[in-house]
Amino acid sequence: MPPQDLRAALRRVLSDSVRQYPKGSHRSTGEGTLPSCSSPSRMRVGIIALTVTISAAATLVLPYRSVGASGATYRVPLETWFRLSDSGGLPTIDVQLGNDRPVRLLLDTASVGIRVLHDDVAIGTKSSIVVGTTSDNVTFTDGVHLTGVVARTSVKLGSVEIPNVPFQYVTSISCTTSGGCPAFTGSGPEQIDGIFGTSISPPQRSDPLINPLMELPSAYQGRWRINYGASLQGASTGALILGAPIPNHAAAVIKLRPSGRQRATGLRYWNDLPYLCWSFSSSTRYCGPSRFDSGSDEMYVQSNPLPTILGVTSTLLPTQVRSGIEVSLFTPRPRSRSFWSYTTGDTPDFDSTEALVASPSFFDSGVQAFYDLNFIYNVASGQIVVINSS
Secondary structure (H helix, E strand, C coil): CCCECHHHHHCCCCCCCCCCCCCCCEECCCCCEECCCCCCCCCCCCCCCCCCEECCCCCCCCCEEEEECCEEEEEEEEEEEEEHHHCEEEEEEEEEECCCCEEEEEEECCCEEEEEEHHHCCCECCCCEEEEEEEEEEECCCCEEEEEEEEEEEEEECCEEEEEEEEEEEEEEEECCCCCCHHHCCCCCCCCCEEEEECCCCCCCCCCCCCHHHHCCHHHCCEEEEECHHHHHHCCCEEEEECCCCCCCCCEEEECEEEEECCCCCCEEEECCCEEEEEECCCCCEEEEEECCCCCCCEEEEECCCCHHHCCCCCCCCEECCCCCEEEEECCCCCCCEEEEEECECCCCCCEEEEEECCCCEEECCCHHHHHEEEEEECCCCEEEEEECC
């Protein structure tokens, strides 16, 4: 597919009414502690659900800051934006680049850095956004290819400012798959402006972008919490909580392996693909590197062999699994226990699951896990602390 107009390509909506979520399809249980892991050769990066629109009217949650003995905290509102025909939603935040107006970005825990469409930001002295000449290109697993250059400016989340952040100034977008890309379908009003990638793994060697949250002021102690479940149903908004305290109890505490250091703060990068185990309607457990991915509209399972109950035999393209299968997530042995489960369905952004017969084993939670669980990313200690939303 040839390059598309950026606004038309990334911001299409598929319907004109918001449907309600099914009830009771997800649940979370138990407590546990996980060991470190290794990275797979194939990573699934969540971007296929960039065609989203805003939910029904929601209660406004304003940013606010508090300071306690353990340091500062600051709440940045998260909103649910729905792919209307699919009844599902993805988390977004408002981000101010330099002195320009705020942009609405998809919060994506599976990619690194900010990527913004060129026609959504002003450049020059007035905006304090400086566009360079270093190229920056990326292709996501759904075939969407973003071409651009590296720009720099300050990034503001409410009143919290992170100076001199590099981001991708996207100049063109194309589709690299013959069957087309999901982001190019539908029609409707413009809604989102790009991606805010918060993976705590290091960026690719050729990619100069960074996760801006890893350069937060020291008062926030290298921690943030994603409380997305509160955003569902359009009843209220959740929050990205900077400097979030660590609770006394958790569903799981996931220890990560170090993977280098961040350039400005000296904080470590971490391999955020922990080794976890999954079962499908009480079948044999399948274990492998697993990613919690807020930017993907479907859970993804890759293994060879796959459990036959999934009804998937394809070795070439991911195929949707059968509905009604209970998927459970476990800490690995020796202290293996379940801490989250959901039931598969056919609704993207909610309970749809795809699988592929392939090696190595790899699992991507999709946005589903964020409905039921809160995630605290603790860069200082290399942990992901998982908390039940209820």
